[in-house]
Each structure stands twice: as structure tokens, then as C-alpha cells.
Amino acid sequence: MVEHRPWLTFIAHAVLIFGAFILAFPLWVAFVASTQSAVSFNQIPMSLLPGGHFIENYSAVLTRGVASAGAVPVVTMLMNSLIMAMMIAVGKIAISLLSAYAIVYFRFPFRKTIFWLIFITLMLPVEVRILPTYGVVASLGMLNSYAGLSIPLIASATATFLFRQYFLTVPEELLEAARLDGAGPWRFFRDILIPLSRTNIAALFVILFIYGWNQYLWPLLVTTDPNYYTIVMGIQRMVTVADATPQWQLVMATVILALLPPVIVVVGMQRLFIRGLVEIEK
Amino acid sequence: MEKRVFFEHRLTPYLLVAAQLAITLIFFIWPAAQAFYQSTITQDAFGLSTTFVGLANFERLFSDSLYLHSIEITLVFSALVAASSLSIALLLAAMADRVIRGSSVYKTLLIWPYALAPAISGVLWLLLFNPTIGIIAYALRQVGYSWNNFLSGTDAMILIVAAATWKQVSYNFLFFLAGLQFIPRSLIEAAAIDGASPFKRFWTIVFPLLSPTTFFLVVVNLVYAFFDTFGLVHTTTAGGPAHATEILVYKVYRDGFVGLDVGGSAAQSVVLMAIVVLLTAIQFRYVERKVVY
Known part of the structure; x- marks a missing residue:
């Protein structure tokens, strides 16, 4: 702070508290709704204090699911989301580490071409090539499978660039020393490069886990079997019920369960998360 | 290198x-x-x-009033989301940069919505704005506005803008805060000694120095509003009522998957690719070079 201006500091606190309150308000209302009974939604406006049906609603969605949404238990959808998010995060990191290693530490024909091909994927989000990508996955027989949910998403230009940037800053003496000691490419990669990249890998993992968990359009396209629904896209089927009012207490219980894992990851690993975010976008 | x-x-x-x-x-x-x-x-x-058929699909696309309408809707939506989430985030970041006590608590309280999927954010706001039971809809009724996002296109648009903005504030906040903390204190102190008020310092020194961050965030926010908001629209308005919220990424899905118009959907995909290439090119060209003051 440059000068002492108590009223300005007071305003700063007030604005921040107000902002935090506005951000938290929808979450609070969702939590309150998830603890109500079905009939309590007849009361208008809805109560802003939690009701007594917390255990009832949460155990209902976790074990039985919501009938209008194909009655998939939320536990199944949470598991699917977890598997998908883990496969995407681990897969992206693994193949990006390998390709960044090749691009930085080897000289080979088509190196530049491969680099540009990977770069182009930045400009091709799923949203812009929906139909043909679906066609490819369908013809490979990967619909309704974990492979279909995750593999098409694990190519990653951003992760490859991040590791490439990082590898370029690793002192060349390390490679010289390793080669003098007779280390081959695999050994250098495994024993020197990977341990050095640990923090970057962890930071990236946080970001990619959230990215994978929050996928929406892709699971919507490639899953028709309710046993492969992920939680974020499964909620849509609970909200848009034909000619009926959604069962808000169950929808909101599912929403809370769907947002809890990524929020815990972001809040619990805040340092890594911020580092990952800023590094990726640099 | x-x-x-x-x-x-x-x-x-x-x-x-x-x-x-x-x-x-x-x-x-x-x-x-x-x-x-x-x-x-x-x-x-x-x-x-x-x-x-050569370019006939594109001709058809650009003479289709619904598609032109969709472009217009997308531009309005993206501009509103980018403008509101950037200004709210800048205000919060400027305040957070000022406070010392409790700054890490505020940071935690302000960044968690980043973790939410746009679809989840949409469902949260759908409840708040629900014409019968929603708290905000109720409050609006009390002040004489009959809110109904299922019937009014404007109301539906406000709903998706609110949900998209709410989720994006955290991201912008983090980058603005990082940008603010990067500005040399000596500049601000020098201005303070010359008698510039905090308000004046912000607009004449801090804000111009933040321009690289702001510019980068504008591009990122446009990309977000254009491409990442599919789930938000799909869970809340489904493009309706009467195409009022049918943004481009929703339309390409609907025409391709529900309407089964392969050629039309592919033409839309190509248009979208052109938009991404353009936005990425802008980002790399100008962000790399940094903005000159």
C-alpha cells in the first residue's frame, strides 16, 4: 500500500466480501435446494435455509439415480467421470512429455512438420469438428467405451509446448554429463528429465483433471449407454424432462456432487493450480 | 532456441x-x-x-436468415460475457491488490468457480432464474418485472450471459491480479508523491500498464464465449425460445446431430475453424509482441 487511506481499504474489503458473496450465492441456493423435500418447492419463494432431507436426497441420487434421467446411480456417473478425467490427464501428460522430449532432444527429418501438426490441434476444438470426429470414433467401434471417451481428447498442443519450453531451460551440461556416464535416451528421460519436471507435471495434472472432469459435448456425443454417462453431461437429462418439472432437490444434490471434486482440487491445490494455469497460458 | x-x-x-x-x-x-x-x-x-456442389453449402448458409441471426446472437453474447466478466474481475483484482490482511482468504473465495463446468454453472442459474421457484425471478416479480426465460428471448439471453460471466470471473481475476502484482511499485509511489489520487493512478498508470493482460484476456474470453459455452446453452435454454440463444456452436450441433444436415453442418464447422484460426493468430501475433505503450 502506498499511502494510508483507511476508507479506501474499507471499500476494498467491502467490495471483495460482496464479490465473494455473489460468487457463493448460487452455490448456497443449490445446496439449500438439495436438502429440501419435493413438496417444499411449492412454497414461493423457496427457503434460503437448509431443510432436513440432506441424507435422504443424497443417498437417493447416489444409489438409485433419477428415474427421468435413465435412473443411473450417481455413483456410476462419478466413477465414469473420474476414470475419464484420470485417463485424459495422465494420457495428455504422458504423450506430451514424450513428444516434447523428441522435439527438443533429437534432430530428425520432419521434426518441424510434426511440431506444426501438433500446433494445429490448438485450432481444432471438438466443437468445430463435431460430426466428422463422431464419424471416426463410430467407425473405430469406440462409442460407449472409456477409450472413446478419453483417447480422442488426449492429444495436447498446450502440454507439449509447456514441456518443450521447460526442457529448453534445462542446462545442456546435464545431458553432456549423462552421456559421458553412458546414459542412453530412455535413461536420461526417466532418471533426469522426469524428476526435474515434477512440479510442472503436478501443476499440469491439476488443470487437466479439471478439463477432463468438465467435458460435456464429447461424452454427450459418444455415449448412448447410460452406464457410460459422465456426471456433468448426465445432469442435463435430469433438468430437461419432457412435460414435467425437474425434481430440483435431486438435480441439485447431483450438481453438488458433480462440482465438489474439481472444486476440492482447485482449492486444495491452489498453488499448483495457479502455477499450472499461468504457465499454460503464457 | x-x-x-x-x-x-x-x-x-x-x-x-x-x-x-x-x-x-x-x-x-x-x-x-x-x-x-x-x-x-x-x-x-x-x-x-x-x-x-462446390461452395453451394456456404451460399446457402450465408443466405439463411437463421444462421445470420445466430452469428448476431453469438457476437452479442460474447461481447456481453467478455465485457462484464472482465470489468467485474478487474474491479475485484484491483481491490485484492490493495488489501493485505486476508488476501489469501479472498483469493480462495474468488477462484473456486473456475473449477465448475459451464454446464453446471448453467444449471445453478437455471434454478435461480426459474420463473416459478427461482429466487431472482421472485425478486424481479416483486419489483414489477415478470421474468420468464422460457418465453422471453431477452430473459433467456440474460440467463446465459449471467451464468457464463459468473463462471469466468475467477479466471480473469487470477490473471488481472498476477498482472497487477507485476507492475513496479516505484511507478505508483512516484505518482503518489506527485499527488495523484488512487483513482487517477489507476487510470493513468496501472490500467495502461495492464494492457497486455487485458488484451490477452479479451481474446481468451471471446474464445470461451464462442466455444466453451455449448454445455451451458444445452442445459439451460437449448437455443430457445425461438432461436433467441442459438449461438454458433449450438447450431452446428443441432443442424448436424438433430437436423442431420451433413453439408450444412460441415460448412458451419469450416466457418468456426476460420474463427478459431483468426482468434489464435491474433493472440499469437499481438500477445507475443506485447502491447506497446
């Missing part, structure tokens, strides 16, 4: 890039190429025969 020391192996590098390359070619390049091809053909109703 290149390494001066490297491995001489011939086959190893290809093995290393094989997985990344295979996935890129099969799931990215090949479908994109197909989108280009499909945008130049039409299929009969049963998908049995295809005819090459």
Missing part, C-alpha cells in the same frame, strides 16, 4: 512422437479434412448418394 547437444538416434524420436502424432492425425486432422470435404457435397435423404 535450440539445444546444441542432442541424441543421434534415428528411430527413437519417431517412437516418442508416435502416440501424439497418431491421435492428432486420426482424431484432429482427418476429421477436420473431412469437414472441409463434406462442406462441398450434398447427400440425398437416405445418405446413399453424394453430389459435389
Whole structure:
């Protein structure tokens, strides 16, 4: 702070508290709704204090699911989301580490071409090539499978660039020393490069886990079997019920369960998360 | 910058890039190429025969009033989301940069919405704005506005803008805060000694120095509003009422998957690709060079 201006500091606190309150308000209302009974939604406006049906609603969605949404238990959808998010995060990191290693530490024909091909994927989000990508996955027989949910998403230009940037800053003496000691490419990669990249890998993992968990359009396209629904896209089927009012207490219980894992990851690993975010976008 | 020391192996590098390359070619390049091809053909109703039609799909697209409407809607939506989430985030970041006590608590309280999927954010706001039971809809009724996002296009648009903005504030906040903390204190102190008020310092020194961050965030926010908000629209308004919230990414899905118009959807994909290429090019060209003051 440059000068002492108590009223300005007071305003700063007030604005921040107000902002935090506005951000938290929808979450609070969702939590309150998830603890109500079905009939309590007849009361208008809805109560802003939690009701007594917390255990009832949460155990209902976790074990039985919501009938209008194909009655998939939320536990199944949470598991699917977890598997998908883990496969995407681990897969992206693994193949990006390998390709960044090749691009930085080897000289080979088509190196530049491969680099540009990977770069182009930045400009091709799923949203812009929906139909043909679906066609490819369908013809490979990967619909309704974990492979279909995750593999098409694990190519990653951003992760490859991040590791490439990082590898370029690793002192060349390390490679010289390793080669003098007779280390081959695999050994250098495994024993020197990977341990050095640990923090970057962890930071990236946080970001990619959230990215994978929050996928929406892709699971919507490639899953028709309710046993492969992920939680974020499964909620849509609970909200848009034909000619009926959604069962808000169950929808909101599912929403809370769907947002809890990524929020815990972001809040619990805040340092890594911020580092990952800023590094990726640099 | 290149390494001066490297491995001489011939086959190893290809093995290393094989997985990344295979996935890129099969799931990215090949479908994109197909989108280009499909945008130049039409299929009969049963998908049995295809005819090459050149640019006819694009002509049809750009003479379709619904598509032009969708472009307009997307521009309005993106501009509103970018403007409101950036200004709210800048205000919060400027305040957070000022406080010392409790700053890490505020940070935690302000960044968690980043973790939410746009679809989840949409459902949260759908409840708040629900015409019968929603708290905000109720409050609006009390002040004499009869809110109904299922009937009014304007109300539906406000709903998706609110949900998209709410989720994006955290992201912008983090980058603005990082940008603010990067500004040399000595500049601000010098201005303070010359008698510039905090308000004046912000607009004449801090804000111009933040321009690289702001510019970068504008591009990122436009990309977010254009492409990442599909789930938000799909869970809340489904493009309605009467196409009032049918943004481009929603339309390409609807025409392709529900309407089964292969050529039309592919042409839309090509247009969207052009938009991404443009936005990415702007980002790389100007953000790399940094904004000059």
C-alpha cells in the first residue's frame, strides 16, 4: 500500500466480501435446494435455509439415480467421470512429455512438420469438428467405451509446448554429463528429465483433471449407454424432462456432487493450480 | 532456441512422437479434412448418394436468415460475457491488490468457480432464474418485472450471459491480479508523491500498464464465449425460445446431430475453424509482441 487511506481499504474489503458473496450465492441456493423435500418447492419463494432431507436426497441420487434421467446411480456417473478425467490427464501428460522430449532432444527429418501438426490441434476444438470426429470414433467401434471417451481428447498442443519450453531451460551440461556416464535416451528421460519436471507435471495434472472432469459435448456425443454417462453431461437429462418439472432437490444434490471434486482440487491445490494455469497460458 | 547437444538416434524420436502424432492425425486432422470435404457435397435423404456442389453449402448458409441471426446472437453474447466478466474481475483484482490482511482468504473465495463446468454453472442459474421457484425471478416479480426465460428471448439471453460471466470471473481475476502484482511499485509511489489520487493512478498508470493482460484476456474470453459455452446453452435454454440463444456452436450441433444436415453442418464447422484460426493468430501475433505503450 502506498499511502494510508483507511476508507479506501474499507471499500476494498467491502467490495471483495460482496464479490465473494455473489460468487457463493448460487452455490448456497443449490445446496439449500438439495436438502429440501419435493413438496417444499411449492412454497414461493423457496427457503434460503437448509431443510432436513440432506441424507435422504443424497443417498437417493447416489444409489438409485433419477428415474427421468435413465435412473443411473450417481455413483456410476462419478466413477465414469473420474476414470475419464484420470485417463485424459495422465494420457495428455504422458504423450506430451514424450513428444516434447523428441522435439527438443533429437534432430530428425520432419521434426518441424510434426511440431506444426501438433500446433494445429490448438485450432481444432471438438466443437468445430463435431460430426466428422463422431464419424471416426463410430467407425473405430469406440462409442460407449472409456477409450472413446478419453483417447480422442488426449492429444495436447498446450502440454507439449509447456514441456518443450521447460526442457529448453534445462542446462545442456546435464545431458553432456549423462552421456559421458553412458546414459542412453530412455535413461536420461526417466532418471533426469522426469524428476526435474515434477512440479510442472503436478501443476499440469491439476488443470487437466479439471478439463477432463468438465467435458460435456464429447461424452454427450459418444455415449448412448447410460452406464457410460459422465456426471456433468448426465445432469442435463435430469433438468430437461419432457412435460414435467425437474425434481430440483435431486438435480441439485447431483450438481453438488458433480462440482465438489474439481472444486476440492482447485482449492486444495491452489498453488499448483495457479502455477499450472499461468504457465499454460503464457 | 535450440539445444546444441542432442541424441543421434534415428528411430527413437519417431517412437516418442508416435502416440501424439497418431491421435492428432486420426482424431484432429482427418476429421477436420473431412469437414472441409463434406462442406462441398450434398447427400440425398437416405445418405446413399453424394453430389459435389462446390461452395453451394456456404451460399446457402450465408443466405439463411437463421444462421445470420445466430452469428448476431453469438457476437452479442460474447461481447456481453467478455465485457462484464472482465470489468467485474478487474474491479475485484484491483481491490485484492490493495488489501493485505486476508488476501489469501479472498483469493480462495474468488477462484473456486473456475473449477465448475459451464454446464453446471448453467444449471445453478437455471434454478435461480426459474420463473416459478427461482429466487431472482421472485425478486424481479416483486419489483414489477415478470421474468420468464422460457418465453422471453431477452430473459433467456440474460440467463446465459449471467451464468457464463459468473463462471469466468475467477479466471480473469487470477490473471488481472498476477498482472497487477507485476507492475513496479516505484511507478505508483512516484505518482503518489506527485499527488495523484488512487483513482487517477489507476487510470493513468496501472490500467495502461495492464494492457497486455487485458488484451490477452479479451481474446481468451471471446474464445470461451464462442466455444466453451455449448454445455451451458444445452442445459439451460437449448437455443430457445425461438432461436433467441442459438449461438454458433449450438447450431452446428443441432443442424448436424438433430437436423442431420451433413453439408450444412460441415460448412458451419469450416466457418468456426476460420474463427478459431483468426482468434489464435491474433493472440499469437499481438500477445507475443506485447502491447506497446
